[in-house]
Amino acid sequence: MTALDWPTMVGFAGMGCIVWAYWYITGHERPNPFVQHGVNLAGAALLTISLLYHLNLASLVLEGFWASIAIWGLWKAFRKRKLA
Template sequence: MTIDLPNIVGLLGSALMVIAYGYSNIARQMNFRLFNLLNLVGALMLIASLTVHFNMASMALEIVWAMIALFGLITAWRKRA
């Protein structure tokens, strides 16, 4: 693996998703906006990385992950509005 910009972006996206997962396990009261936003941004960063270093299985996973996070984010905003 070369350390190029797409790999750095992908690693940062992965880190955001791991942070979201860790947060969901330690938070006393979940902030679903934060949780879903971290997941959405992380998935979009991984998708951007995968456009350069393509992998079909990973791309499919990240697209689905981003759609679920977007749905969760919209739902969280509607509940607060």
């Protein structure tokens, strides 16, 4: 059994962010992209911290993609906001 050390707790917080962001986009007619992508990016960052201590290479690569997609989404939202 894995100990509930601080990296594991940080990972749980990141997992909570990503699950909440998925609930948010699914449960709202017009979700705010800054909330959606910002929370996803925070979740990916927290999970990355956890994975640096408890390495799982496949999950670490997945979080890299997750963070990249969130950054792309934020960039698009900022660009769209500037044009409006």
